[in-house]
Amino acid sequence: MKNTFLNKPRSDLSLCVVEQSQSVKRAYPKGAEIAEVGKHIKFDPDILSTFDYKGWQSLHHDLLVVSAAVEFADRRWKRPRGWSRKFNITVPVLDLAAWQRKEVIESLLSALRHLTADIWSFNFVQWRGPAPIGARQGVLAFTKTKTFTIAYSDGLDSRAVSALSGDKLGLRVRIAKSRNRLKKGDQPFDQIPFKVQGFRGLESSFRSRGFQFSAITAIAAHMSELSRVVVPESGQGALGPVLLPLHNIHPDYRNHPTFFRKMERFVRALLGYQVKYDQPRIWYTKGQTLGAFLELPGKKQEDLTDTRSCWQTRRIVNTNGGRKQCGLCAACLLRRLSMHTAGITEAADAYVISDLKCSDVNESLAVIPQQRDRDIMIEYGSVGARHLQHLAEMADLPDDELRIHASELAAALGESWEDTMKNLRMLLVNHAEEWRAFLTAQEEKSFLKSWMDGGRYGRSK
Numbered sequence: 333m334k335n336t337f338l339n340k341p342r343s344d345l346s347l348c349v350v351e352q353s354q355s356v357k358r359a360y361p362k363g364a365e366i367a368e369v370g371k372h373i374k375f376d377p378d379i380l381s382t383f384d385y386k387g388w389q390s391l392h393h394d395l396l397v398v399s400a401a402v403e404f405a406d407r408r409w410k411r412p413r414g415w416s417r418k419f420n421i422t423v424p425v426l427d428l429a430a431w432q433r434k435e436v437i438e439s440l441l442s443a444l445r446h447l448t449a450d451i452w453s454f455n456f457v458q459w460r461g462p463a464p465i466g467a468r469q470g471v472l473a474f475t476k477t478k479t480f481t482i483a484y485s486d487g488l489d490s491r492a493v494s495a496l497s498g499d500k501l502g503l504r505v506r507i508a509k510s511r512n513r514l515k516k517g518d519q520p521f522d523q524i525p526f527k528v529q530g531f532r533g534l535e536s537s538f539r540s541r542g543f544q545f546s547a548i549t550a551i552a553a554h555m556s557e558l559s560r561v562v563v564p565e566s567g568q569g570a571l572g573p574v575l576l577p578l579h580n581i582h583p584d585y586r587n588h589p590t591f592f593r594k595m596e597r598f599v600r601a602l603l604g605y606q607v608k609y610d611q612p613r614i615w616y617t618k619g620q621t622l623g624a625f626l627e628l629p630g631k632k633q634e635d636l637t638d639t640r641s642c643w644q645t646r647r648i649v650n651t652n653g654g655r656k657q658c659g660l661c662a663a664c665l666l667r668r669l670s671m672h673t674a675g676i677t678e679a680a681d682a683y684v685i686s687d688l689k690c691s692d693v694n695e696s697l698a699v700i701p702q703q704r705d706r707d708i709m710i711e712y713g714s715v716g717a718r719h720l721q722h723l724a725e726m727a728d729l730p731d732d733e734l735r736i737h738a739s740e741l742a743a744a745l746g747e748s749w750e751d752t753m754k755n756l757r758m759l760l761v762n763h764a765e766e767w768r769a770f771l772t773a774q775e776e777k778s779f780l781k782s783w784m785d786g787g788r789y790g791r792s793k
Contacts, residue, residue, distance in 0.1 A: 365404075
């Protein structure tokens with residue numbers, strides 16, 4: 333697909349990653365931002381030790397440092413109106429020869445460019461200190477043979493798809509930066525082992541997190557000698573952000589097959605190992621995925637209702653009863669739609685904004701004391717609702733208007749154009765039916781229906 337967001341990037345932005353206490357010993361470009369390992373890129377020794385098993389290589393350490401450097405740059409500098417930025421990144425690595433290979437550099441730049449629409453340039457230099465881990469090299473011992481690894485957030489999709497793929501056969505790689513309480517049976521790789529900190533982040537899009545998650549699951553797969561990496565995202569979440577990108581914003585390819593093919597090429601070039609990012613639920617809605625989960629023996633609604641989908645961290649979700657889900661952001665609306673489709677009933681107090689049936693959105697938002705917070709939630713909610721509506725409307729588009737998407741997907745998935753078009757059409761039709769049923773359940777006067785007509789507030793406005 334032609335990318336319209338790659339023209340006229342802003343002037344070069346330079347970042348130099350340095351080892352701890354090495355910031356004054358290296359020469360770096362004038363005006364470059366310095367990210368010191370141990371200060372700005374901070375590895376947690378306890379978490380890092382969960383990676384210290386037989387099979388750990390210097391290249392794995394390097395890939396974590398590169399992932400952290402990419403996150404630092406991506407979050408540090410705000411995007412211009414033209415979206416694209418131009419980065420020059422200097423990173424110290426243990427295996428310098430490997431990172432200087434042409435195929436490694438080209439595949440790395442291709443994956444990042446596709447994902448972020450930024451222009452990246454890397455200068456790899458020799459890491460001068462000792463490797464932080466690798467001395468222990470314990471043995472990865474599992475009670476049951478593993479056949480795949482899965483990027484696991486403990487959210488709806490990851491919990492459901494892990495079970496559908498065979499829970500006991502999967503190696504869960506937890507893609508979180510805050511340690512949840514470990515549950516019985518949890519395994520190594522339970523948390524991202526580093527945090528990027530100590531600077532003012534000016535950009536919130538953080539598209540590069542897709543690279544970070546894919547890289548960490550590839551490390552786990554390589555160490556465990558597993559080639560299949562399960563990506564749990566269902567169809568709406570994987571394809572929706574590319575089918576319907578927001579105005580003047582680069583399409584979000586984080587869970588799109590075209591990005592994963594580029595990551596496979598990069599991992600193969602760097603590690604000499606072939607992984608396959610598999611998306612078993614890409615042609616299913618999230619509601620269908622949850623429904624399939626409930627059909628498994630012994631599974632019940634309570635196995636899903638205690639998950640979290642909301643990405644909000646604002647004060648509106650922090651209540652006296654703990655941190656709730658907002659109920660109105662795009663992630664919450666997709667969750668509520670999917671729960672409705674699967675016939676799952678959540679507790680009445682599951683969301684801060686619980687009632688979607690009011691004719692005036694301000695009645696639903698009355699639980700939020702600050703007007704500024706109410707305005708922000710209206711903005712988030714209206715954008716999310718219209719995205720789901722427009723995705724439903726795509727079901728009625730003629731084949732010619734879906735052709736470019738079907739062709740891109742067919743090439744990435746290795747499927748015929750005809751089969752891909754059929755699957756894409758079925759996904760859109762199923763989503764449209766589910767969305768109509770969900771809106772109907774909110775009753776005729778719901779402010780959601782007002783938003784579908786272009787209104788931003790309630791029917792009383």
